[in-house]
Amino acid sequence: MKSREGGFLISKVKQVSSRIFDKKLKSYAVTDLNSAQGRIIFVLWKHDDRSISDLVTDTALSKATLSSMLVRLERAGHVKRTIDKNDKRKTIVSLTEKSKLLKRTYADVSNEMIDLFYQGLSEEQIDAFERTLQHILSNLIKFEEDEP
Amino acid sequence: MKSREGGFLISKVKQVSSRIFDKKLKSYAVTDLNSAQGRIIFVLWKHDDRSISDLVTDTALSKATLSSMLVRLERAGHVKRTIDKNDKRKTIVSLTEKSKLLKRTYADVSNEMIDLFYQGLSEEQIDAFERTLQHILSNLIKFEEDEP
């Protein structure tokens, strides 16, 4: 059987790309948002006013992680948290104007990252890659849901 | 242009798979080694007695991260550190007997992870995926080396 090390490779890619992403953000004078926080803001740009449970699903982070990250994001003025009127257990996380202004710059950095990622690969290869990645993510999420 | 989010997907896959890996290790009664530490031990299994700089290359972690992780790994008895006779700046990291005994169990957990990862994919798809992953990693590493 062939030896596989997809998980190891993914860890390395994640490590290096986070470092580069953070450096690029700084080079664009984005000093009060890092790549980890950006992942959370990113999902809110796609769908604002989400509960923390929703963000757990969207980001694949634990609720403990999100809880503390949101404190920092709120302190930095990127999001605000309000309690859901209809269900007082829920917290609704919303973007502020400040974070909306960052969207364009963040998108530029993201695009630079994507260009770097996929340098030297064809559209077909990229399509196949992202499809496989999505498939792997589904496998993992299904597993995590089945044995909590 | 098509919207790409490979980096975002990879972050999520890394997040979920690390959580699952840690849970699997515990289920195998491996309580004094987690997945992050395992990544370091893993490269030492492939090539023992490496300097910390070598490990920076092999693991894609920063030297600051490795420095503190190795303290914990040494304290837990998984590795020992010795100063290179010929170059006193260098530290040589070596596996202990204890960590060698873990190799089989760790490999079992790794294989379970790989099976889960690639469930429902063909050998060809997996080959292509790992090749692309390797390509992306090369792109990133080259970039990081070029602008330090």
Add this chain to the structure above:
DNA sequence: CAAATATAGTTCTATATCGAACTTTTGTCA
């Protein structure tokens, strides 16, 4: 309806991660 259970978040504690600044040792070169 009251008690039991489930859901949503927070807090606590520990590890992981990194950049920047630092020390020590080695290498270079005028």
Add this chain to the structure above:
DNA sequence: TGACAAAAGTTCGATATAGAACTATATTTG
């Protein structure tokens, strides 16, 4: 050779991350 530069690690302070235990609210069920 002596000063300067480069290389190898460590330390420090900050953020990221998660499991376990906890609080508060909502839902289910007898």
